[in-house]
Amino acid sequence: xxxxxxxxxxxxxxxxxxxxxxxxxxxxxxxxxxxxxxxxxxxxxxxxxxxxxxxxxxxxxxxxxxxxxxxxxxxxxxxxxxxxxxxxxxxxxxxxxxxxxxxxxxxxxxxxxxxxxxxxxxxxxxxxxxxxx
Numbered sequence: 855x856x857x858x859x860x861x862x863x864x865x866x867x868x869x870x871x872x873x874x875x876x877x878x879x880x881x882x883x884x885x886x887x888x889x890x891x892x893x894x895x896x897x898x899x900x901x902x903x904x905x906x907x908x909x910x911x912x913x914x915x916x917x918x919x920x921x922x923x924x925x926x927x928x929x930x931x932x933x934x935x936x937x938x939x940x941x942x943x944x945x946x947x948x949x950x951x952x953x954x955x956x957x958x959x960x961x962x963x964x965x966x967x968x969x970x971x972x973x974x975x976x977x978x979x980x981x982x983x984x985x986x987x
Contacts, residue, residue: 855947857955858910861962862888866978868966880962885969887913888962890947896934897944908947912961913968916941928952941968 855878862868862880871879879889891897893905914920923931923943930952931943950958967975 855950857958858888858950858962861955861959862966865963865966865970866974867970880966882966882970882974887965887969891944894934894936896936906946910945910947910950911937911942912945912965914941914943915964915968919964 859870859878863870865882867882869881871881873879873892875892877890877892879886881887889911891909891911893907894909895905897906897909898904899906914923917939920933920941920943924933930945930949932946933942933944937944945961953961967979970978
């Protein structure tokens with residue numbers, strides 16, 4: 855979670871909100887791109903039936919990207935019927951350890967790009983491209 859926090863807050867114009875019960879949300883221009891969900895009846899532990907309180911939601915570009923991510927053999931990404939037709943994937947916080955830092959950065963940055971203003975996103979992408987060259 856420390857890596858998630860650092861990576862998300864490094865993106866331009868990103869803010870962090872903490873809910874009354876301590877769950878973080880990351881926003882750009884007031885739009886959430888990643889958040890920790892509260893306990894919901896649609897996300898339960900298959901072994902115990904308990905509602906999960908360690909689920910993060912990340913926005914994705916579109917439903918095609920979502921389906922590609924859900925097919926990842928590691929089982930990091932999942933969804934629930936609540937998100938049918940919605941461009942987002944869910945990740946349990948302990949499963950973040952299955953992602954290396956670059957992969958986590960890509961996940962966070964892609965989520966951010968879905969919500970950032972076009973001019974801000976374009977400028978950031980240009981900076982990233984220049985840094986790679």
